[in-house]
Amino acid sequence: MTTPIWRRAFDRAEGAVAPRLEQATASSAFADLLAAAARLTSLTRTETEKASRRWLHLWNLPAAGDMAALRRQVAGLEREVRLLRRATGAGDVDGTAA
């Protein structure tokens, strides 16, 4: 079966574009851009959470930050339970394999 015309055209275009894109994503300028995007995303998340928390707390509603804090507390407890289980030798569950 011969390669369809559209596929040959795609491969030609991809062959021309891909190396340049790969070069661009490997560049220092792209790393700067990624760093800026990561900072911005992190900042936006923090600021949005702060603003929405103030508003939600006005109505006595929990904000995402409160939920995250709770989840971290539960996770902390789970880790402590794991350590205790380990210390008492009750941490492992044997399965069904012969």
Added chain:
Amino acid sequence: MSTTTESSRHRAPSLADGVGRGVRRGWNLTRHVLGIDKAAMGRTPRDQVWTRDKVTLWRYRSDQRTLRPPVLLVHSLVSRSYIFDLQPGNSFVEMLLQRGFDVYLIDWGVPDESEAGNTLGTYTDDYIPAAVRIVDRADGHQGVTVFGYCFGGILALLYAAGHAGDPIRNLVVMATPGDFDQMPPAMRGVGGGKIDPEHLVDETGNVPAARVRSSFQLLRPTGDLATYADFWENLHDDGFLTTYQAMTKWSRDHIPFPGAAFRQTVNLFQESNALVGNDVHLDGRRLDMSSITVPFLNVIAERDHIVPPPATAPITGLVGSEDVTELRLPAGHVGLIVGGSARRRSIPAMADWMEAHSDRTDDQGTATRPASR
């Protein structure tokens, strides 16, 4: 006259072929869009042997275990383990079972807030040693062949270097990064050291799966488009569609990278390149790779675009084993264990080495003689 007849004969089947292909394309597209008869993954029957926290040790069922020691598969911290057992007929596990190996897999589960504090040491000094002990005990203390894939190979190396007295009979690492300076830029560091790792960690304390996936996408920015083109071109092929569904699902199915282990990875490997310098300090102690003295196999994929050969090759010279083999295979990162070439060439080559470093057992499971040395 005869020429016309010949030509008609040629046209008729080709028209029928064309209609047939069109119908199959239509049906496969419907199947794909509606999710009918989706590729099933990880279907080889297995039993849960042990669990600790979210980690599970599986043993694959087999009635033809004729080789010892058992093989323990260790996979990466950011991908799903079903890559080892993708589909019936396209499964690394299935082929090892057919060869007579007793196959175990350690699965990390999906990390959440509870795993955010997991360091690399959590895996190399806790989970893996425990799993190795259980496998070794279950098989009458014959030792274990530890087999690490990609980042799982790093975990296997760190474990072996830090636990020289453990019952490791053989160590195999496959497509494992050693020299991070030779990694593609997207894998080499967090933006070449420009991105603060803390900016990549989310509120769970882990690097989210979507971030992990996008870092792989950066390696081949047009990769998704090329995959869609492959899909469209081969839509008439039922077998292709099944494999396409399985592979695209796996390649998009990452798991979060536990935050503490991620920070260590950035610091130890991406910034300090400590593995290739044999200067890995983990949780307060130095792990000397030359203390690994068991038979060692380093599998290198010659067309690997994620962990290219120059990044993998230096590992061969790091270990202190006398019995060291470097196996270069004409495959990509995943093509080592998935696909027709893996079935025909890569997996048999790896299995040959493991078999040569195993014992054949009799019906009672007693080791009788080296398999093929």
